[in-house]
Amino acid sequence: MEEMKPVLSIKNLTKHLSSKLILNNISLDVMPGEIFGFLGPNGSGKTTTIKVVLGLLSLEAGEVSVCGYDMRKEPMKAMNCVNGIIENPEMYKYLTGKQNLMQYLRMYDGIPESRCDEVAEIVGLSARINDKVGKYSLGMRQRLGLAQAMLNRPKLLILDEPTNGLDPVGIKELRDILKRLSHIEGTAVFISSHQLAELDLMCDRVGIIDRGNLVAVKTMDEIRRLNGGSVSEYLIGTEEPGRALELIVAAGNTAVIEGNLIRVTADTAKGGKALPEMLRELILADVRVTSAAPVRHSLEDAFLEITGSYSPDKRKAVGI
Amino acid sequence: MKGMLKQTGNELIKIWRQLGYRILLFVIAGFMLAAPLMNYFFGRLVEGNFSVAWSEASEDDIWGVYSNTRRQYLYTFFEENKLPEWKQSIYSNELAIMALQLKGLELLVNGKFEVYDVISCFPVNVDDVCEYNNEESESKYYEWDWIVAHYSPEKTKQSYERALGEFNQFTNKIISITEKEVIKEYLDDSEEELTQAEVSLTVAKSKYELENTEKHKIELNNAQKAYDYQLMITEGWRFAYEKGREPLGWEFNLLDELMPMLANQALSCMPVSDSDYEISPTYIEILNIPMPYSIYVRNSERNVKYYEDAIRTYHMAILHNAPLSQAEDISTKGGIRDTLMSFINIMSIFMVVLVSGIISSEFSSGTVRLLLIRPRSRIQIISAKLLASLTVYVVSVAAMTVLLSVEHLIFFGIGDYFTGDVVSLFGINFVIPGALMLFGKIFVASLPVLLYMAIAAFMAVLTRKNAVSVIVSLIAYISASSVKTVVFFILYLMPNLSRWLVYTPFAYTDLTGTVSGAVSIASRANLQNIGALIGGATDLSIFGVNLGLGIFYYIVGIVLFAFLTLLIFKKKQIKS
Numbered sequence: 001m002e003e004m005k006p007v008l009s010i011k012n013l014t015k016h017l018s019s020k021l022i023l024n025n026i027s028l029d030v031m032p033g034e035i036f037g038f039l040g041p042n043g044s045g046k047t048t049t050i051k052v053v054l055g056l057l058s059l060e061a062g063e064v065s066v067c068g069y070d071m072r073k074e075p076m077k078a079m080n081c082v083n084g085i086i087e088n089p090e091m092y093k094y095l096t097g098k099q100n101l102m103q104y105l106r107m108y109d110g111i112p113e114s115r116c117d118e119v120a121e122i123v124g125l126s127a128r129i130n131d132k133v134g135k136y137s138l139g140m141r142q143r144l145g146l147a148q149a150m151l152n153r154p155k156l157l158i159l160d161e162p163t164n165g166l167d168p169v170g171i172k173e174l175r176d177i178l179k180r181l182s183h184i185e186g187t188a189v190f191i192s193s194h195q196l197a198e199l200d201l202m203c204d205r206v207g208i209i210d211r212g213n214l215v216a217v218k219t220m221d222e223i224r225r226l227n228g229g230s231v232s233e234y235l236i237g238t239e240e241p242g243r244a245l246e247l248i249v250a251a252g253n254t255a256v257i258e259g260n261l262i263r264v265t266a267d268t269a270k271g272g273k274a275l276p277e278m279l280r281e282l283i284l285a286d287v288r289v290t291s292a293a294p295v296r297h298s299l300e301d302a303f304l305e306i307t308g309s310y311s312p313d314k315r316k317a318v319g320i
Numbered sequence: 321m322k323g324m325l326k327q328t329g330n331e332l333i334k335i336w337r338q339l340g341y342r343i344l345l346f347v348i349a350g351f352m353l354a355a356p357l358m359n360y361f362f363g364r365l366v367e368g369n370f371s372v373a374w375s376e377a378s379e380d381d382i383w384g385v386y387s388n389t390r391r392q393y394l395y396t397f398f399e400e401n402k403l404p405e406w407k408q409s410i411y412s413n414e415l416a417i418m419a420l421q422l423k424g425l426e427l428l429v430n431g432k433f434e435v436y437d438v439i440s441c442f443p444v445n446v447d448d449v450c451e452y453n454n455e456e457s458e459s460k461y462y463e464w465d466w467i468v469a470h471y472s473p474e475k476t477k478q479s480y481e482r483a484l485g486e487f488n489q490f491t492n493k494i495i496s497i498t499e500k501e502v503i504k505e506y507l508d509d510s511e512e513e514l515t516q517a518e519v520s521l522t523v524a525k526s527k528y529e530l531e532n533t534e535k536h537k538i539e540l541n542n543a544q545k546a547y548d549y550q551l552m553i554t555e556g557w558r559f560a561y562e563k564g565r566e567p568l569g570w571e572f573n574l575l576d577e578l579m580p581m582l583a584n585q586a587l588s589c590m591p592v593s594d595s596d597y598e599i600s601p602t603y604i605e606i607l608n609i610p611m612p613y614s615i616y617v618r619n620s621e622r623n624v625k626y627y628e629d630a631i632r633t634y635h636m637a638i639l640h641n642a643p644l645s646q647a648e649d650i651s652t653k654g655g656i657r658d659t660l661m662s663f664i665n666i667m668s669i670f671m672v673v674l675v676s677g678i679i680s681s682e683f684s685s686g687t688v689r690l691l692l693i694r695p696r697s698r699i700q701i702i703s704a705k706l707l708a709s710l711t712v713y714v715v716s717v718a719a720m721t722v723l724l725s726v727e728h729l730i731f732f733g734i735g736d737y738f739t740g741d742v743v744s745l746f747g748i749n750f751v752i753p754g755a756l757m758l759f760g761k762i763f764v765a766s767l768p769v770l771l772y773m774a775i776a777a778f779m780a781v782l783t784r785k786n787a788v789s790v791i792v793s794l795i796a797y798i799s800a801s802s803v804k805t806v807v808f809f810i811l812y813l814m815p816n817l818s819r820w821l822v823y824t825p826f827a828y829t830d831l832t833g834t835v836s837g838a839v840s841i842a843s844r845a846n847l848q849n850i851g852a853l854i855g856g857a858t859d860l861s862i863f864g865v866n867l868g869l870g871i872f873y874y875i876v877g878i879v880l881f882a883f884l885t886l887l888i889f890k891k892k893q894i895k896s
Contacts, residue, residue, distance in 0.1 A: 054693045056894035080695040090686035106326050107694035
């Protein structure tokens, strides 16, 4: 199989704004067809990275190439195959949705006018596309923003906080649209958000940025097995918590009772027992087990751990 | 290139879809179209309304009322007698003066004022002042708008009857005189002046031969020049007479005015005669400058140049059948021009608001982020904005020109719309067709507008703030005429020290006076009106400013600010 070239390649990107270091030596690649989540606390440099990639801020040090085109040498070719939303997608309020789309459509060459209706259809705005944008709700403006970002069938779609103002249904639709774009049409999606739960559900890979440093790039599988190796965590529900706890601790695990559930942390390397073995032991001991489930690590856990934001003051700082 | 044009279309759509801009533009255009008609019809309403309140009015007001009333009177008289245009333009001034004198006398005779002996009833004129001043040196002649002196009622009545007789005679003459007779009259005068100039020249020659000093050499030189000019003028008249062609308008009056100046002061270094007062009574009084003579004495060299220029212009005007711009106040072309100039003036404010708005709103609304992530360079995007505003301006002015022309043709007739004009550029005079002159004027008047637009664009990309950009550009707009007025005063007060000023851009911040080209007699009219002076309608051409240089400075300014705009926008970091 032919080796895939990254759609977005950032190498050693460093950026100062007003002599303050905002991005420090960032390097990452985004491959075709993947949804790449870009996470970080407020002020960590997410939007700055996006702005440099899209040419809104100058490229100070490092290299950025989009679809193989260097942003310094061939910016127009690069911009032709990328599109996106940066912060809130502000539109011309005195124009209708359609007229707004037409504004952007005319900035590309060789895209037929019918593409406006197509993208409006995809984001579910067809009914209101001829209304003035001034009358749109925040969610509708987000949808229109997404619509314009798809106008030129970009190979790389960059979305900065796209779920802002969307209702749960809108978020679900956005997720479906993005999944289809990436997994079926092969578009690479670079998405930054603080809605960790949302990214959790759609991303293939995430990069975590903290105070201008890219601290981790991991696949979602790696995130889920965050602690990795020998340690696992699971919950067991039982009608006899006292007896069950004794057995569990006796098997070499650590555990705490949380109501009807026992939270177990097992480290097999230190003689602990993983869920299947422990369950078997409990059943053989005739403990009435009502439920048993492994604890999966969420993106949030990973995020908080990687950015080191567990302590109360840090939590405050990242707004969690 | 194609991308930029497409983007210009985008920008035009955005401008058009913003209701505010559209309404503002239509309101301005509507008012401008209504203005000529309103002037005309309201003018008719107050026709012939000579107001006694004049006696209490200030000097400035009098000049305003004077010219309005004069115009009203002339309209009535010309229309009642169905006078052809050439007669209107030749006699309008004398007729108006006589009518006003008569009116003043009538008021006196009817006891509206205390009875005075009337030297003249013309609203204060320095000729009158001089006349009066010679007889009774201690007088406060400026207390009256009509110059009056204490005398008997009988004498006043006699004056009135005499004036009435003269007036009737004069109007009868106007009605009956033929074109040929007029030319003959002017030719006779001109030949008489020529004889005088010849005598002066002979005298100067013999003086020079006798004494052979530098002073006499200058006098001889001047006398020779005066003779040459007079010869040229006389030839012009003779030419017109022999061809039997129609008189051309105000140039006859102007020449008439000009000749004594040539003969007396402009070309010699002799102390100036009383008639120099004519240049600016109001001006002299208000500025409290004791010696009006100094104007000519100090600037005599420059004056020579000025009059040389004027003479050449008039000469050409006669040969090419081109009326001078002075005739504009009763012409179709003049009407269209005046309104267009007002329109362009107002458009400069509108364009500043528009340019600032279309640039700064992209920043303030955040739309700039979505605008700049396209496969179009920033230079293309900002150029498209500048091009779109330029298109709005050009289309507006073009549409207004067409609409005003149609309006004038419908309501006021074709008039002098297609007759030629004299223009002066880099010291060379030439005659161009009237319609072309209109475009020339529009072009020159548009230069400041383009400069304010470029400044507005520059400030908008620099500060991203609409208010700052509009205010700075409007300060430039407002201060332009003041800067020129300051330059005028400096030149006036220290002509030799500040001569270099006319080569600096400061002398060209306002081209209104300079636009009229070589026909600089207008400057005298401006000098007489302190209101116009403060208002910036000063004409610096008397000091030798050059329209060509002014155009050059404007183009440099426009290019400079447009270039800076592109440069700053290209480098702009979109942080928010």
